Amino acid sequence: xxxxxxxxxxxxxxxxxxxxxxxxxxxxxxxxxxxxxxxxxxxxxxxxxxxxxxxxxxxxxxxxxxxxxxxxxxxxxxxxxxxxxxxxxxxxxxxxxxxxxxxxxxxxxxxxxxxxxxxxxxxxxxxxxxxxxxxxxxxxxxxxxxxxxxxxxxxxxxxxxxxxxxxxxxxxxxxxxxxxxxxxxxxxxxxxxxxxxxxxxxxxxxxxxxxxxxxxxxxxxxxxxxxxxxxxxxxxxxxxxxxxxxxxxxxxxxxxxxxxxxxxxxxxxxxxxxxxxxxxxxxxxxxxxxxxxxxxxxxxxxxxxxxxxxxxxxxxxxxxxxxxxxxxxxxxxxxxxxxxxxxxxxxxxxxxxxxxxxxxxxxxxxxxxxxxxxxxxxxxxxxxxxx
Numbered sequence: 001x002x003x004x005x006x007x008x009x010x011x012x013x014x015x016x017x018x019x020x021x022x023x024x025x026x027x028x029x030x031x032x033x034x035x036x037x038x039x040x041x042x043x044x045x046x047x048x049x050x051x052x053x054x055x056x057x058x059x060x061x062x063x064x065x066x067x068x069x070x071x072x073x074x075x076x077x078x079x080x081x082x083x084x085x086x087x088x089x090x091x092x093x094x095x096x097x098x099x100x101x102x103x104x105x106x107x108x109x110x111x112x113x114x115x116x117x118x119x120x121x122x123x124x125x126x127x128x129x130x131x132x133x134x135x136x137x138x139x140x141x142x143x144x145x146x147x148x149x150x151x152x153x154x155x156x157x158x159x160x161x162x163x164x165x166x167x168x169x170x171x172x173x174x175x176x177x178x179x180x181x182x183x184x185x186x187x188x189x190x191x192x193x194x195x196x197x198x199x200x201x202x203x204x205x206x207x208x209x210x211x212x213x214x215x216x217x218x219x220x221x222x223x224x225x226x227x228x229x230x231x232x233x234x235x236x237x238x239x240x241x242x243x244x245x246x247x248x249x250x251x252x253x254x255x256x257x258x259x260x261x262x263x264x265x266x267x268x269x270x271x272x273x274x275x276x277x278x279x280x281x282x283x284x285x286x287x288x289x290x291x292x293x294x295x296x297x298x299x300x301x302x303x304x305x306x307x308x309x310x311x312x313x314x315x316x317x318x319x320x321x322x323x324x325x326x327x328x329x330x331x332x333x334x335x336x337x338x339x340x341x342x343x344x345x346x347x348x349x350x351x352x353x354x355x356x357x358x359x360x361x362x363x364x365x366x367x368x369x370x371x372x373x374x375x376x377x378x379x380x381x382x383x384x385x386x387x
Contacts, residue, residue, distance in 0.1 A: 026070035027063065027325055029054075029314065030090030031099040032110050033124055037078025041230060041257060042102040042303050046124040047073055049307025049343070050099070052294050057311070063318045067325070069311070076101050080109045087113040095119065096325055097314055102143075102303075104128040104174050111135030120331040122310050125303060127253075128174040129386030132354040138331050140354045142310050146179040146227075147384045149252050149273045152360040152376045154186025154384075156271070157223050157250060162187075166196040166214060166247070168226035168236065176202065178387055179227040179252055185384040187225075195221055200232065207236045211243045221247045229254030234263055241266050256302050261369050270365045275302040275309075276344035277361040277372040287343035302344065302361075309342040316340045345375075355386075 031050060033043035054069045062068035072093060074086035083106040087098060091113065098114050100107035102125040114121045115136040123131060125143040132139050157165060165187050167180035184194045196217055198210050214224070224247050228236060233255060240249070251272035260267060278285040284305055291299040299305065317333035318325065338350045348357045357380065362373035 026068040027097070027314075027318065028070045028072060028093065028095040029097045029099065029311070030087070030093070030095035031071065031073040031124070032076050032083050032086040032090065032106075033073065033099070033101050034078035034103070034106070035073070035075040037076075039076075039078040039102050039106075041259075042125050043078075045299075045301050045303040046102065046307030046310075048295065049291075049304040049309070050311050052291055052304075053308045053311035053315075055294065056290070057315060063315050064323055067318065067323060069315075071311075076106060078103075078106075080105050083107075084109040084113055086110075091117055091119065096327060097122070097330060099124055099310055100126070102126055104131050107131055107139070108135055111139045114138060118327040118331070120327055120334060122313065122334075124310065125253075125306055126175075128178065129355055130174070137354075138327065140334055140349070141356060142313070143306050144253060144273065144275055144358050144360055145355050145383075145386070146175060146252075147182045147386050148358065148378065149227075149360060150179050150182025150184075151186045151378050151383045152273055152362070153225060153250050153252070154183045154188075154192075155190055155376070155378070155382070156362060156374075157183075157187050157225070157248075158190030158192050160223075160248070162192060162222035162248065164193050164195045164219060164221045165223050165225060166198065166217070166221040167194065168198050168200060168210065168224060168228060170200050170202050170228065170232075172202040175252075175254070176227050176229075180225050181387075182384045183225045183250070189384075195219075200228070200236070202232065204232065205235045207239045210236070211239050211245065214240070214247075215243050215245055220245070223248040223250060225250040227252040227254060230257060230259055233260065237263065237270070238266055253302065255365075256363070256370070258300050261365055263365075264368070267365045268367065271373060272363055272365075273360050274363055275306050275358065275361065277363055277370075277375070279372060279375075283341060283345060284343055305343040309344055309347065312342045313337065313340060313347065352380075 076083040087110040098121040100110035170176040253274040255272040256274045276284040320333040321329040363370040
């Protein structure tokens with residue numbers, strides 16, 4: 001009899017230990033990002049934000065106090081083919097959710113791998129609205145969509161009294177082409193006139209031909225909008241001002257970088273859209289404080305915060321499932337999230353085809369730093385339809 005009882009307790013202890021081990025298995029989240037190459041200016045700060053969110057959640061026992069997170073990052077080298085290879089490697093390591101690079105082509109490459117495995121995938125900061133549909137029903141966008149940024153900037157330009165606009169575009173990426181065109185749509189809808197579209201190539205450092213075209217326009221534009229980023233935007237802006245063109249310049253979240261603020265007086269007055277601004281008492285101000293405490297340095301870009309946001313979105317989705325961790329349950333939960341509080345404000349996915357509705361902050365470069373202009377929230381009907 002004693003032997004039977006002893007065996008019973010041994011078996012019970014084994015089952016209990018097995019259950020605890022299973023419960024403690026982490027939720028594996030993979031991140032394929034450009035930690036080197038041209039996307040590093042966005043994906044490196046995104047990763048640091050993710051790391052902060054994971055550290056905070058795990059310090060409280062994990063998601064819902066019981067499910068720890070393991071974040072596994074791979075460097076895509078800012079190239080398309082390695083993005084797909086790294087995604088396959090991460091799937092073989094058992095990741096349940098994937099975070100894809102800050103570029104639409106690279107994210108599509110990842111989505112082609114993850115869709116068949118029914119692994120929900122969220123782009124770190126690729127913002128082309130069509131990515132969600134092209135990437136399949138498990139693909140989500142996290143950053144402010146291009147059409148939302150364009151809509152906010154077009155509305156802002158009209159409210160400033162600008163009558164004539166010119167857009168500087170590059171057909172090399174959807175971000176550098178479509179976002180300015182969304183701006184143009186919103187600006188014209190608000191009563192403005194698009195008087196010119198000037199094209200450039202990514203990576204060019206001589207904008208003499210483009211600036212000459214702009215300077216020759218009569219009448220001159222009141223405002224120039226572009227979604228160019230480093231190193232193109234600094235080169236363009238310096239040559240534009242050197243030529244004596246004084247039109248206001250608007251940009252997008254690719255300008256949310258200390259490099260842009262550090263251009264000196266030439267950048268004063270540039271207004272750009274981004275995910276937020278750390279107004280005192282805001283969730284983003286709290287994030288900035290937490291970031292400094294954790295890393296011992298200031299957060300320099302909103303891409304830190306949007307990386308943090310992704311992990312909080314995943315956390316909210318898992319909680320909404322009742323702690324289910326299969327890909328389809330998490331996918332469905334993300335697709336139904338509404339007003340989830342994250343570092344940059346609140347995010348809604350419900351009814352929006354895996355494209356987030358966010359507020360947009362307008363920032364102005366002044367005296368070597370970014371300053372707050374306003375926060376804008378558009379209604380779905382005010383956002384230009386995605387191309």
